[in-house]
Amino acid sequence: xxxxxxxxxxxxxxxxxxxxxxxxxxxxxxxxxxxxxxxxxxxxxxxxxxxxxxxxxxxxxxxxxxxxxxxxxxxxxxxxxxxxxxxxxxxxxxxxxxxxxxxxxxxxxxxxxxxxxxxxxxxxxxxxxxxxxxxxxxxxxxxxxxxxxxxxxxxxxxxxxxxxxx
Amino acid sequence: xxxxxxxxxxxxxxxxxxxxxxxxxxxxxxxxxxxxxxxxxxxxxxxxxxxxxxxxxxxxxxxxxxxxxxxxxxxxxxxxxxxxxxxxxxxxxxxxxxxxxxx
Amino acid sequence: xxxxxxxxxxxxxxxxxxxxxxxxxxxxxxxxxxxxxxxxxxxxxxxxxxxxxxxxxxxxxxxxxxxxxxxxxxxxxxxxxxxxxxxxxxxxxxxxxxxxxxxxxxxxxxxxxxxxxxxxxxxxxxxxxxxxxxxxxxxxxxxxxxxxxxxxxxxxxxxxxxxxxxxxxxxxxxxxxxxxxxxxxxxxxxxxxxxxxxxxxxxxxxxxxxxxxxxxxxxxxxxxxxxxxxxxxxxxxxxxxxxxxxxxxxxxxxxxxxxxxxxxxxxxxxxxxxxxxxxxxxxxxxxxxxxxxxxxxxxxxxxxxxxxxxxxxxxxxxxxxxxxxxxxxxxxxxxxxxxxxxxxxxxxxxxxxxxxxxxxxxxxxxxxxxxxxxxxxxxxxxxxxxxxxxxxxxxx
Numbered sequence: 001x002x003x004x005x006x007x008x009x010x011x012x013x014x015x016x017x018x019x020x021x022x023x024x025x026x027x028x029x030x031x032x033x034x035x036x037x038x039x040x041x042x043x044x045x046x047x048x049x050x051x052x053x054x055x056x057x058x059x060x061x062x063x064x065x066x067x068x069x070x071x072x073x074x075x076x077x078x079x080x081x082x083x084x085x086x087x088x089x090x091x092x093x094x095x096x097x098x099x100x101x102x103x104x105x106x107x108x109x110x111x112x113x114x115x116x117x118x119x120x121x122x123x124x125x126x127x128x129x130x131x132x133x134x135x136x137x138x139x140x141x142x143x144x145x146x147x148x149x150x151x152x153x154x155x156x157x158x159x160x161x162x163x164x165x166x
Numbered sequence: 167x168x169x170x171x172x173x174x175x176x177x178x179x180x181x182x183x184x185x186x187x188x189x190x191x192x193x194x195x196x197x198x199x200x201x202x203x204x205x206x207x208x209x210x211x212x213x214x215x216x217x218x219x220x221x222x223x224x225x226x227x228x229x230x231x232x233x234x235x236x237x238x239x240x241x242x243x244x245x246x247x248x249x250x251x252x253x254x255x256x257x258x259x260x261x262x263x264x265x266x267x268x269x
Numbered sequence: 270x271x272x273x274x275x276x277x278x279x280x281x282x283x284x285x286x287x288x289x290x291x292x293x294x295x296x297x298x299x300x301x302x303x304x305x306x307x308x309x310x311x312x313x314x315x316x317x318x319x320x321x322x323x324x325x326x327x328x329x330x331x332x333x334x335x336x337x338x339x340x341x342x343x344x345x346x347x348x349x350x351x352x353x354x355x356x357x358x359x360x361x362x363x364x365x366x367x368x369x370x371x372x373x374x375x376x377x378x379x380x381x382x383x384x385x386x387x388x389x390x391x392x393x394x395x396x397x398x399x400x401x402x403x404x405x406x407x408x409x410x411x412x413x414x415x416x417x418x419x420x421x422x423x424x425x426x427x428x429x430x431x432x433x434x435x436x437x438x439x440x441x442x443x444x445x446x447x448x449x450x451x452x453x454x455x456x457x458x459x460x461x462x463x464x465x466x467x468x469x470x471x472x473x474x475x476x477x478x479x480x481x482x483x484x485x486x487x488x489x490x491x492x493x494x495x496x497x498x499x500x501x502x503x504x505x506x507x508x509x510x511x512x513x514x515x516x517x518x519x520x521x522x523x524x525x526x527x528x529x530x531x532x533x534x535x536x537x538x539x540x541x542x543x544x545x546x547x548x549x550x551x552x553x554x555x556x557x558x559x560x561x562x563x564x565x566x567x568x569x570x571x572x573x574x575x576x577x578x579x580x581x582x583x584x585x586x587x588x589x590x591x592x593x594x595x596x597x598x599x600x601x602x603x604x605x606x607x608x609x610x611x612x613x614x615x616x617x618x619x620x621x622x623x624x625x626x627x628x629x630x631x632x633x634x635x636x637x638x639x640x641x642x643x644x645x646x647x648x649x650x651x652x653x654x655x656x657x658x659x660x661x662x663x664x665x
Contacts, residue, residue: 062395
């Protein structure tokens with residue numbers, strides 16, 4: 001049950017990522033990126049990260065990508081025109097070399113990992129909000145406070161940069 | 167095999183997504199699409215963090231992933247504000263045309 | 270296999286009840302607004318306009334579905350679909366009652382109890398912004414684009430006070446699942462005041478209610494929709510079923526948001542005073558409604574009322590009899606009591622939504638955004654800080 005689940009969402013993620021790179025209009029790329037984030041959120045759920053699943057959907061797909069879509073709509077970004085023309089032979093050779101490269105990476109990764117048992121949904125129960133909250137306020141308190149200052153800096157910076165000149 | 171997904175598959179997926187993010191970053195000319203490829207790379211790295219957190223049965227990977235998300239949010243906000251300013255001054259979004267400091 | 274069949278039955282029941290409720294919510298809204306404005310509302314289609322939603326659905330289905338030639342077809346067709354799907358998904362984690370036993374089967378009156386149920390509802394409402402934004406952009410029309418952008422900016426601005434207002438009861442109950450939140454609110458102080466989160470968190474409740482008016486694009490925050498009635502809008506280029514889909518999404522969002530407010534602040538399905546006295550309340554309510562209908566049926570205002578009002582009185586007496594019967598039939602009692610109190614509270618909050626719509630004028634867009642960022646967000650944050658201070662000082 002876990003394997004078809006993983007394969008479906010992994011295929012969806014890869015398809016949406018390829019769509020992101022290939023599409024000419026930025027809105028289509030943005031929607032493909034939302035598809036990638038959604039399928040990755042489901043994969044986090046399978047790995048036992050239920051809080052990260054919710055955080056990914058709320059923060060990434062629900063706030064950051066809305067910001068991207070706002071900016072694309074405001075700037076009225078149109079479709080990109082390709083500059084350089086490549087011959088068909090080079091394009092096909094590129095795709096074959098890309099697949100070979102990714103296959104090589106996959107082989108190296110898979111050979112380098114020790115043989116543990118695989119991922120089963122439900123085997124890791126420690127990803128709850130309780131555990132994350134506990135660690136966040138004890139071991140990782142300093143990064144937590146620093147990121148809150150970082151968000152404040154980003155907030156002030158974005159307002160200063162994007163306001164009208166009076 | 168029938169029930170458990172091998173851990174290396176998650177890392178291979180993360181590597182593929184990261185590679186596609188790098189490809190988008192290098193080949194695309196629209197500045198917003200370049201920025202979105204950066205977000206794709208950050209997502210791929212988040213998947214690696216959560217995978218390794220599963221392998222060692224500790225929650226620290228989730229926390230690092232959470233911090234990556236927070237930093238990505240701050241970066242997206244400021245980056246998009248910069249893009250808006252650049253567009254206001256140069257009236258173009260193609261990075262080939264934004265190639266000199268003086269306009 | 271038993272689990273799957275049970276879940277499928279629950280899904281069928283919930284989907285049927287929800288879709289009927291959405292259609293009749295529109296009837297309720299039109300009748301309430303009409304009576305506030307001293308007129309009658311839909312009256313002719315069926316007795317007292319009860320078949321009006323059916324007539325509206327038939328009209329919208331049989332209308333010509335125009336797709337203008339200048340729109341981006343994929344996103345134009347996808348936007349209402351996304352809006353409706355996301356609006357209906359969040360019903361799946363809402364519990365309607367406690368654990369019940371029907372014959373050999375013991376189940377919760379909920380489709381699924383996620384451990385992170387509250388975060389799931391917040392997540393789905395965050396992603397629900399895309400339906401509006403895409404609908405506005407895909408119409409290829411400056412006015413729709415601006416309407417869609419304003420509406421999505423309003424929705425994401427009000428998500429922050431909403432999430433902070435939700436976080437305060439989470440601190441009190443120490444859980445993220447809806448069922449445990451309702452169980453935390455069981456019991457009574459001094460024997461008769463219910464332990465609802467409304468009493469410690471009254472500021473949070475009002476912040477949540479105001480933010481949910483803005484999230485669902487209802488008056489007084491419906492400038493993106495209403496300006497669009499005057500000029501154009503994010504749903505201007507939509508006709509027939511797509512248009513109906515956007516409105517169904519809006520009503521479904523209203524139902525979700527009032528259900529979440531009931532579960533988080535008003536104690537879910539628990540009665541406001543202890544059990545032996547609260548069991549007679551449904552019977553009393555429906556009996557009194559039947560008596561009022563009978564009284565007006567004897568001196569009818571219009572000729573048709575001589576038949577419809579006594580029929581309505583009969584229906585109400587029948588429902589009171591069912592509630593009275595359920596006091597003696599053991600497996601039926603928790604279901605009916607829980608449903609009565611939960612639906613009663615949700616319907617009361619929906620009535621408040623409709624009442625506000627009939628009463629208040631709408632905000633201008635800059636007043637709306639100023640209200641969110643300068644007033645509501647600091648208020649929600651102060652509420653959360655005060656709650657966390659009190660929780661930290663009173664737990665060991």
